[in-house]
Amino acid sequence: MPDEHEIKIKDVATRLRRGITRQLKASGVEILEEYDDAREFVEKQTRKMGELALELAKAPDKETRDRVRRQMDRVSAIIETELLSVANAAAPAAKSALKSALAGAGDVLKEVLPVILPAIL
Amino acid sequence: MRTLALGIVALVVLLATSGCTLLRSKGNLDKASVDRLSQNLEFIAPAYLDYAAAAGDDVAPADVKAARDVLVKMAKDLDAGDIADYREKVSKIFPKYLVYVRGDPLLSDSEKETEEDLVASTKRLIDSIEKRVED
Numbered sequence: 001m002p003d004e005h006e007i008k009i010k011d012v013a014t015r016l017r018r019g020i021t022r023q024l025k026a027s028g029v030e031i032l033e034e035y036d037d038a039r040e041f042v043e044k045q046t047r048k049m050g051e052l053a054l055e056l057a058k059a060p061d062k063e064t065r066d067r068v069r070r071q072m073d074r075v076s077a078i079i080e081t082e083l084l085s086v087a088n089a090a091a092p093a094a095k096s097a098l099k100s101a102l103a104g105a106g107d108v109l110k111e112v113l114p115v116i117l118p119a120i121l
Numbered sequence: 122m123r124t125l126a127l128g129i130v131a132l133v134v135l136l137a138t139s140g141c142t143l144l145r146s147k148g149n150l151d152k153a154s155v156d157r158l159s160q161n162l163e164f165i166a167p168a169y170l171d172y173a174a175a176a177g178d179d180v181a182p183a184d185v186k187a188a189r190d191v192l193v194k195m196a197k198d199l200d201a202g203d204i205a206d207y208r209e210k211v212s213k214i215f216p217k218y219l220v221y222v223r224g225d226p227l228l229s230d231s232e233k234e235t236e237e238d239l240v241a242s243t244k245r246l247i248d249s250i251e252k253r254v255e256d
Binding site: 044045051074075077082084085086087 | 153
């Protein structure tokens with residue numbers, strides 16, 4: 001039975017997914033599906049990002065917020081690093097598909113998080 | 122469950138896209154990969170050098186800034202012919218950096234795990250760049 005915190009983390013991921021799904025190409029997802037280790041690794045990082053987003057929202061002071069943001073920057077870097085490794089290893093056609101999937105997604109996260117966090121906290 | 126997994130992957134893709142443009146090249150190297158590598162080293166190298174200086178290990182204080190500049194510049198200016206040498210240099214840094222991180226009483230377990238993941242993913246990126254050069 002998941003606890004309340006677990007449910008909120010899943011809720012963050014689900015709401016974010018709904019907000020961005022239209023901007024993604026299925027081909028980009030398929031590429032990651034071919035790389036199980038990378039997929040599991042980035043899923044772990046995404047989950048951590050959800051946890052950090054909740055920590056950031058609850059942070060009692062600036063020092064705590066700064067620490068959480070610092071860690072979020074690193075987790076974001078880790079995700080991008082892993083995806084680039086996958087792109088480097090992928091066949092040329094897959095690279096083009098991944099490029100297409102990434103194009104135009106922009107910084108939707110930054111727009112979505114401030115809207116959804118107050119709604120679920 | 123698969124929908125959730127795909128959603129998580131989709132989120133991951135989104136998170137990774139802040140200004141990320143794949144397949145631009147620098148010499149034989151993918152520019153986005155080199156830029157990412159440089160930024161990761163900007164996280165790791167200064168912290169490594171601070172740890173080393175604080176511990177009184179090998180790196181003299183006067184050399185700290187120079188070493189930091191070299192580490193970061195190497196990634197920024199990296200070219201295809203440099204990648205093996207670069208990998209050798211950073212592969213010496215990473216294990217010691219992780220020793221420092223694990224022994225840092227000010228870092229939470231979550232922060233330590235993040236640093237370990239950052240190092241692991243950076244190593245994989247270097248490997249993928251090197252493999253691409255070889256191919």
